[in-house]
Amino acid sequence: MLSSSRNANHAVKTHELPDENLADLLPIAKKIAIAIGAENYNILQNNGRIAHQVVDHVHFHVIPKPAATDEEGLVIGWPTKSPPQDELKALHAELLEKLQQ
Template sequence: MAASSHTDDNCIFCKIIKGDIPSFKLIETDAVYSFLDIGPIAPGHALVIPKYHAAKLHDLPDEHLGEILATLKKIAVAQGVENYNILQNNGRIAHQVVDHVHFHMIPKPSDSDEAGLVIGWPTKKADMDDLKKLAEDIKGKL
């Protein structure tokens, strides 16, 4: 895939891609740039970003998605970690800080539940009729 010229001159990640801001680069292809996070929550915490500037995942053209996932896998394999989280946020209320699609690859050290990404997963019992209606609504829009 050829590199895209779709960038934002005010975006910190676009500046990193252009080399205007230094980074600890791990992988660079025509479509993807990956580097170590300077505020890691675990050793090896890496970011994988498309070179195409889009604020949210649904704004990113589909042809930019495949190489992102392949890059995340390469980084996980290279780090040799058995446990890790892949995190991607969209919008402020979902904890997105930089308005450029980015994926976090966060190693989870095997010796501690308190290291790496620490989150809760507050599940609730779903009503089956409500789930059926919701599934039908979503499928009708796909």
């Protein structure tokens, strides 16, 4: 588990953490992945109980995936959707507009 040590405000969710704190975390996660020799891995971060957050502070997990099986590492499964392209384009435009605000 990787946690922000400069998180004086004790952010529970990622959107509550100042950008300057977030900027430090992924380079550290990268170094951890290299240090443990993980060729294949997931970097996981959960926000909220229904999103499987158990510890009430922003943190990341570096999870090695040593084999292409469900026996080791993170196992991911969720229902996939194939929305129509026009819906995706509309969502894209909406997100771009919100990001520019």
